[in-house]
Amino acid sequence: MIPSDAPGTCLVLEKVSKHFGGLRAVDGVTLEIRAGERRAIIGPNGAGKTTLFNLITGEFPVTAGRIWFFGQEITHLPPHRRAALGIGRTFQITNLFPKLTVLENVLLAVQGLRPTKYVMHRPIWGYPELQQQARHLIERVGLWEKRDLPLTNLSYGEQRQVEVLLALAGGPKLLLLDEPTAGLSPGETRVIVEIIRSLDPTITVLLIEHDMDVAFEVADRITVLHFGRVLAEGTKAEIKANREVQNIYLGAGTGS
Amino acid sequence: MRNGAWIRNVTVAGGVVVLLFLPHLIPAYYTHLLILTFIYGLMAMSLDLLMGYTGLTSFGHAAYFGAAAYAVGILTTRYHVHFSVAMLGGLIVAFMMALIFGLMATRATEVYFLIITLALGMGVWGLAYRWVSVTGGDNGLPGIPPPDLGLPWSLSDPVNMYYFVLTFFTLACFFLSRFVHSPFGLSLRGIRESESRMRVLGYHTWLHKYTVFVIAGTFSGLGGVLYAFYNRFVSPADVHITASAEAVLMVILGGAGTLFGPVLGAGLVVFLRNLISAYTRRWLLILGVTYVLVVMYAPGGVIGAMKGTFSRLRAKMIPTPVPGGHPQKVKLQRENPDEEVLTR
Numbered sequence: 226m227i228p229s230d231a232p233g234t235c236l237v238l239e240k241v242s243k244h245f246g247g248l249r250a251v252d253g254v255t256l257e258i259r260a261g262e263r264r265a266i267i268g269p270n271g272a273g274k275t276t277l278f279n280l281i282t283g284e285f286p287v288t289a290g291r292i293w294f295f296g297q298e299i300t301h302l303p304p305h306r307r308a309a310l311g312i313g314r315t316f317q318i319t320n321l322f323p324k325l326t327v328l329e330n331v332l333l334a335v336q337g338l339r340p341t342k343y344v345m346h347r348p349i350w351g352y353p354e355l356q357q358q359a360r361h362l363i364e365r366v367g368l369w370e371k372r373d374l375p376l377t378n379l380s381y382g383e384q385r386q387v388e389v390l391l392a393l394a395g396g397p398k399l400l401l402l403d404e405p406t407a408g409l410s411p412g413e414t415r416v417i418v419e420i421i422r423s424l425d426p427t428i429t430v431l432l433i434e435h436d437m438d439v440a441f442e443v444a445d446r447i448t449v450l451h452f453g454r455v456l457a458e459g460t461k462a463e464i465k466a467n468r469e470v471q472n473i474y475l476g477a478g479t480g481s
Numbered sequence: 482m483r484n485g486a487w488i489r490n491v492t493v494a495g496g497v498v499v500l501l502f503l504p505h506l507i508p509a510y511y512t513h514l515l516i517l518t519f520i521y522g523l524m525a526m527s528l529d530l531l532m533g534y535t536g537l538t539s540f541g542h543a544a545y546f547g548a549a550a551y552a553v554g555i556l557t558t559r560y561h562v563h564f565s566v567a568m569l570g571g572l573i574v575a576f577m578m579a580l581i582f583g584l585m586a587t588r589a590t591e592v593y594f595l596i597i598t599l600a601l602g603m604g605v606w607g608l609a610y611r612w613v614s615v616t617g618g619d620n621g622l623p624g625i626p627p628p629d630l631g632l633p634w635s636l637s638d639p640v641n642m643y644y645f646v647l648t649f650f651t652l653a654c655f656f657l658s659r660f661v662h663s664p665f666g667l668s669l670r671g672i673r674e675s676e677s678r679m680r681v682l683g684y685h686t687w688l689h690k691y692t693v694f695v696i697a698g699t700f701s702g703l704g705g706v707l708y709a710f711y712n713r714f715v716s717p718a719d720v721h722i723t724a725s726a727e728a729v730l731m732v733i734l735g736g737a738g739t740l741f742g743p744v745l746g747a748g749l750v751v752f753l754r755n756l757i758s759a760y761t762r763r764w765l766l767i768l769g770v771t772y773v774l775v776v777m778y779a780p781g782g783v784i785g786a787m788k789g790t791f792s793r794l795r796a797k798m799i800p801t802p803v804p805g806g807h808p809q810k811v812k813l814q815r816e817n818p819d820e821e822v823l824t825r
């Protein structure tokens with residue numbers, strides 16, 4: 226039985242594990258994400274959330290288990306092939322091109338899935354459609370005036386916005402967001418949350434989030450990871466009511 | 482941007498005109514040094530594609546230069562082929578070598594890349610030194626004839642040779658500057674800044690690194706081809722690790738990631754070496770000291786230092802402009818419909 230054959234299923238993980246030496250960072254995780262679903266993944270530090278993302282994008286090979294994306298097995302595909310299928314991600318620790326300008330950062334993302342990226346004999350400014358799309362994305366977060374600044378000159382909050390822009394540029398079907406609001410002020414967090422909420426509803430979103438308010442606001446369903454295993458999965462209400470979850474994660478006062 | 486392009490075009494055109502007249506204005510000895518600057522400049526620019534643009538420091542870049550030079554030497558002195566065939570042969574040898582060595586080197590990153598390229602370069606030197614029947618061993622390959630263009634001008638005249646080398650140098654500059662500003666060139670800088678991000682954006686990063694490795698090797702080979710014709714003698718010293726280290730110094734001295742900076746670096750190394758060798762034989766020591774001084778005090782090289790001075794001067798003269806702050810564009814941005822979605 227391969228559950229991924231069900232229509233409308235975006236991502237399926239079957240008993241996926243990742244061991245680092247003796248450490249079982251991800252330990253037999255089985256997940257099924259519907260197309261268009263907004264799923265939050267929560268869990269304490271070191272639960273294996275980021276590692277799980279790295280397995281989905283192909284950054285690490287799995288130790289065991291299989292992964293399907295829209296019915297196609299991707300367990301052994303390299304990261305760039307998975308990106309081409311429509312998997313985009315952001316990083317928990319900002320991972321951009323610091324010395325390149327904002328525009329160049331976004332251009333790299335825009336051309337990432339196009340054959341244009343192999344062109345060697347024409348200058349990049351000779352591609353109006355690339356420039357146009359990059360401009361559209363940058364304007365979306367109001368950074369167009371700063372397009373020619375090196376990325377390092379942006380504030381941390383602005384860099385986190387660019388982090389999301391790069392993941393959106395390729396028009397992903399599945400978007401993996403690894404703590405996109407970590408370290409942001411409430412105002413900056415709103416900007417990111419609104420970007421996520423304004424996404425095309427057909428895009429499937431997997432969100433790792435420590436901020437419970439954000440997780441509950443954005444997600445339809447929630448998966449709780451603990452020591453590399455799925456501890457609980459359900460709707461917001463189910464998760465809030467779950468005793469085990471309250472004990473290990475939410476703590477007192479959050480279950481209101 | 483338009484304004485910048487205009488200034489750049491005028492500068493380039495002016496530079497070319499100066500270079501065209503230069504050999505008639507300066508002593509023959511300096512013409513000789515300029516020819517060497519163009520030749521080593523090709524090696525340095527091609528190395529900059531790896532070092533400055535892609536972030537891969539190769540310590541064996543003289544191998545492709547030397548292999549191409551040897552190929553020209555062998556083809557002309559032993560098989561007496563036409564110079565165009567020898568040139569093509571030299572380029573193909575450098576290309577093939579980069580194709581094979583690249584498979585081994587580009588799998589590795591950072592210091593491992595450096596070590597592998599170093600080892601491969603030393604292998605090539607060993608071959609040049611030991612394979613006496615083909616390379617002439619320690620004696621090298623003397624007597625390489627200058628190209629016979631079939632024209633009234635002989636290339637044994639250094640001034641004519643100057644124009645011959647300048648032609649290829651200019652063409653290479655043109656192609657390389659198109660190359661670094663292309664989408665592919667941008668992808669290399671992306672790999673330098675964050676390879677893991679590039680992968681999830683859909684780039685097959687290894688393929689990009691391998692491709693630029695082969696291109697860099699081939700352009701280094703073009704330098705080697707011209708070197709063989711100009712110097713008329715190739716020896717193991719041309720593929721020695723010292724030659725590779727000099728290439729690295731040229732890039733750092735001129736400014737990594739600036740393409741033309743390394744040509745300046747090549748000029749500095751060529752002039753330094755020739756001026757200093759009149760006084761001392763401790764060239765290696767001076768090479769090392771220069772290297773350390775540049776890394777410590779001018780990590781951006783000559784170009785980096787010039788840019789720094791220039792922007793400081795400009796900051797003094799003009800009040801700080803808002804970056805990209807053209808009034809109309811600010812307005813456009815405010816009218817952007819997406820803004821409403823975000824501030825809903």
Ligand SMILES: Nc1ncnc2c1ncn2[C@@H]1O[C@H](COP(=O)(O)OP(=O)(O)OP(=O)(O)O)[C@@H](O)[C@H]1O
Binds near residue numbers: 248269271273277317
């Ligand atoms: N490349 C690696 N090599 C070795 N161990 C690793 C590696 N990456 C992660 N780990 C370990 O795997 C475990 C899970 O790490 P992971 O980063 O997935 O946790 P996380 O749930 O994302 O935590 P956080 O909330 O702190 O981001 C941790 O114990 C971590 O130290």
Ligand SMILES: [Mg+2]
Binds near residue numbers: 275276317
């Ligand atoms: Mg994490």
